[in-house]
Amino acid sequence: MFRFAGECERGQEPIYVGQAGERSGKGIKGRLKIYSSGKGATSGMGKYAFDLGLADPQWLHGLLNEAERGEPRTIQQVARQAIDRLNLEGRWVICIHRKAALLLEAAxxxxxxxxxxNAAEIAKDAQA
Structure with a gap:
């Protein structure tokens, strides 16, 4: 579960809920590694962070300025920066098995x- 950092004291609701799964025994660390590597830019939380970044003219202008100075970023760097700029905090629970994780996620x-x-995506997946 992710929310904007520092907002929990003011009752900020989470903005993303997802079950990380075992990830070959890497769990939440594996999920976060995917996001931090830029490989998660087109799905899950990475996609939503990237979409917000692409809708922010100031952020895009900063990327353009870097490119014009001859210091362009790679897509992996830009995808990670899209997440980093949101200053999110994560919370997680380690579950004993997948079914418990799925039940908690659903709740x-x-x-x-x-x-x-990701509410619309979740609803679409539930109908499939």
Whole structure:
């Protein structure tokens, strides 16, 4: 579960809920590594962070200035910067098995549906 850092004291709702799965035994660390490497730019939380970045003219102007100075970033660097610029905090629970993780994920999604970036994606997946 991710929310904007420092907002929990003010009752900020989470913006992303997802189950990391085992990830070959790497769990949440494996999920975060995918996001931090830039490989998660087109799915999950990485996609939503990138979409927000692409909608921010000031951020895009900064990228353009870097390129014009001859210091362009790689797509991996830009994808990671899109996440970093949001200053998110993460919270997680280690579950004993996959079914427990899925039940917890479903409960959190139901509780926080209105604030989740991935709510539409979750609803679409549930219908499939």
């Amino acid at each position: 959190l999604i139901q509780k926080h549906h209105a604030s989740l970036w």
